[in-house]
Amino acid sequence: MNPFIEIITQPDNIAIVIMIIMVTFFMVWAFLQALQNDKLLAAGLPVEGENDKFVDTFKPLVRIELIIAIVVMVGLTIWSIAVDAPLEEIANPTITPNPAKAPWYFLGLQELLVYFDPWLAGVVLPSLIVVGLLAIPYIDINPKGNGYYTFAERKYAILIFSFGFFVLWLLLIVIGVFFRGPGWLWYWPWQEWDHARVVFEPTKDLTTVIGIDSRSLPGFIIGALVVGSYLIGGMMAPYYYWKKNSPELLAKLGIIRYVTIVFLFITMMSIPIKMVLRLVFLIKYIWITPWFNV
Amino acid sequence: MKSLPQITDKVKKNLIWKSIFRRDYRNTVRDRAQAVFGNVFLHLHPVQVRESAVKLRFTWGMGGITFFAFILLVITGVVLMFYYHPTIDQAYNDIKDLEFQVPFGVILRNLHRWGAHFMVIVVMIHMFRVFMTGSYKTPRQFNWGIGVFLLVFTFLLSFTGYLTPWDQLGFWAITVGTNMGAATPLLGYQGPFSEYLHITPYNDIRFALLGGAQVGGNALLRSYIWHCVALPLISIILMFVHFWRVRKDGGISKPQK
Ligand code: HEM
Numbered sequence: 001m002n003p004f005i006e007i008i009t010q011p012d013n014i015a016i017v018i019m020i021i022m023v024t025f026f027m028v029w030a031f032l033q034a035l036q037n038d039k040l041l042a043a044g045l046p047v048e049g050e051n052d053k054f055v056d057t058f059k060p061l062v063r064i065e066l067i068i069a070i071v072v073m074v075g076l077t078i079w080s081i082a083v084d085a086p087l088e089e090i091a092n093p094t095i096t097p098n099p100a101k102a103p104w105y106f107l108g109l110q111e112l113l114v115y116f117d118p119w120l121a122g123v124v125l126p127s128l129i130v131v132g133l134l135a136i137p138y139i140d141i142n143p144k145g146n147g148y149y150t151f152a153e154r155k156y157a158i159l160i161f162s163f164g165f166f167v168l169w170l171l172l173i174v175i176g177v178f179f180r181g182p183g184w185l186w187y188w189p190w191q192e193w194d195h196a197r198v199v200f201e202p203t204k205d206l207t208t209v210i211g212i213d214s215r216s217l218p219g220f221i222i223g224a225l226v227v228g229s230y231l232i233g234g235m236m237a238p239y240y241y242w243k244k245n246s247p248e249l250l251a252k253l254g255i256i257r258y259v260t261i262v263f264l265f266i267t268m269m270s271i272p273i274k275m276v277l278r279l280v281f282l283i284k285y286i287w288i289t290p291w292f293n294v
Numbered sequence: 295m296k297s298l299p300q301i302t303d304k305v306k307k308n309l310i311w312k313s314i315f316r317r318d319y320r321n322t323v324r325d326r327a328q329a330v331f332g333n334v335f336l337h338l339h340p341v342q343v344r345e346s347a348v349k350l351r352f353t354w355g356m357g358g359i360t361f362f363a364f365i366l367l368v369i370t371g372v373v374l375m376f377y378y379h380p381t382i383d384q385a386y387n388d389i390k391d392l393e394f395q396v397p398f399g400v401i402l403r404n405l406h407r408w409g410a411h412f413m414v415i416v417v418m419i420h421m422f423r424v425f426m427t428g429s430y431k432t433p434r435q436f437n438w439g440i441g442v443f444l445l446v447f448t449f450l451l452s453f454t455g456y457l458t459p460w461d462q463l464g465f466w467a468i469t470v471g472t473n474m475g476a477a478t479p480l481l482g483y484q485g486p487f488s489e490y491l492h493i494t495p496y497n498d499i500r501f502a503l504l505g506g507a508q509v510g511g512n513a514l515l516r517s518y519i520w521h522c523v524a525l526p527l528i529s530i531i532l533m534f535v536h537f538w539r540v541r542k543d544g545g546i547s548k549p550q551k
Pocket of ligand 1: 133353355356357358359360361364417420421424427429430434437438439440441442444445448533536540545546547
């Protein structure tokens with residue numbers, strides 16, 4: 001069989017295909033409604049749902065709930081009749097499959113292991129995702145766009161969230177499912193997996209590029225300076241930018257909100273930055289310390 | 295011969311019928327309201343809702359679909375438990391039995407497996423919808439937080455279920471997943487700074503998760519109990535707080551400008 005068809009029709013991967021279809025559909029629908037409302041807002045007209053009347057729960061709402069329940073049940077039943085859940089060989093600690101993949105919704109995190117050490121990719125970053133999600137309502141102080149689809153009124157919030165959700169979470173999952181083969185090497189879906197393939201990619205550390213041993217004291221100091229200035233510079237830059245361009249915003253945010261927003265943002269942006277460093281410049285670590293590497 | 299209306303009339307006057315339904319339903323305002331608050335399940339809803347809450351366009355019904363998937367998983371999960379022993383010797387064979395011996399065992403297992411994938415997908419889409427409509431803004435900040443925990447618990451429910459068939463897929467997925475725990479700063483034996491706390495593979499966070507230094511019988515039992523008892527209980531409690539708050543925060547969010 002064509003390897004591409006083979007990989008997308010593997011029983012567990014069908015879920016990912018369904019996810020891609022559903023997510024794309026709802027993404028388009030959300031943004032279409034947002035643009036539609038933006039036109040109404042620009043014209044000073046009420047948005048969708050603003051002049052809602054009340055209707056009885058029984059039966060309009062109960063009816064639609066019942067219909068949805070039936071549709072979902074029929075859909076899942078068809079899926080369950082058509083596709084059988086796989087059962088592999090009995091668990092065997094002595095035979096390690098290659099690649100050994102985490103459950104699909106964690107593959108984005110597993111993909112991060114290419115760019116970060118496990119304590120960052122598997123523990124710190126996931127914790128910060130949860131913290132960041134919890135913080136959203138408290139750090140987004142824009143009162144507009146409450147209870148209706150809109151893009152124009154909350155551009156930055158939507159762009160940042162969408163980048164995290166669609167690119168860093170969902171796209172990395174799709175890559176992990178469809179594009180990673182033995183040795184976690186990149187395989188196009190139409191390529192055969194080759195278990196003997198080794199890719200010799202001599203990765204360097206940042207300081208070795210400029211000829212300084214990353215494990216020496218000067219290397220340590222330079223690395224610390226680079227990481228430190230990313231963090232400190234990243235924390236300060238928006239302050240000066242906003243102070244010049246929109247001081248009212250800065251005043252409204254206050255110090256705690258400011259620190260939280262900017263810290264979460266630069267942490268999030270460190271992911272694409274390290275991806276580029278690793279993939280384009282073959283740089284593995286920026287800073288090597290006796291305790292951990294970044 | 296009696297006509298149909300006569301028969302229904304008779305049934306409705308029957309003592310048993312009356313004890314169950316208490317009163318007749320005529321299509322009046324009062325009875326439509328009564329239908330909702332007289333029923334413990336429908337009572338989750340207010341008596342009247344705004345039009346948008348009924349239209350698919352706004353919520354896509356995603357929260358409701360997530361809940362429906364959860365109920366389906368509880369039902370199929372309970373039935374699966376009748377056929378399953380959480381031990382290394384029996385677990386794998388029990389799944390094989392479901393495939394080859396138990397009537398409708400295959401479709402039962404399929405429904406549970408695909409339902410679980412489905413729930414993970416729709417809960418993420420629900421979160422996306424809530425974000426896009428700005429429904430986490432005042433006064434719904436807290437309920438968004440409850441939602442984030444529900445998202446995490448949905449992942450954990452699925453994750454703990456992975457190990458239960460005791461096949462290579464689950465075994466190695468759990469091995470990969472829990473190895474992350476070993477990298478926890480301070481608390482995992484491979485994590486930074488853990489040597490200062492004298493952390494070893496035998497007393498770190500991974501050991502606590504697995505009930506051992508490797509994925510084995512204890513890990514299977516632990517994941518089974520998390521999967522079938524502890525996590526569903528916590529999730530159900532969170533869901534009830536979630537639904538309660540949807541109502542107390544004024545129902546599905548409406549445009550506030
Ligand atoms: C097991 C998981 C979950 C279940 C069963 C669930 C269920 C529901 C239901 C039935 C509603 C009513 C409106 C609708 O259907 O959209 C709702 C609303 C809401 N959900 Fe969830 N939810 C879950 C997870 C989440 C998550 C992950 C978030 C966000 C991080 C979230 C945040 C909210 C908020 C803020 C509302 C109010 C929305 C509004 O008023 O427009 N929920 N949820």
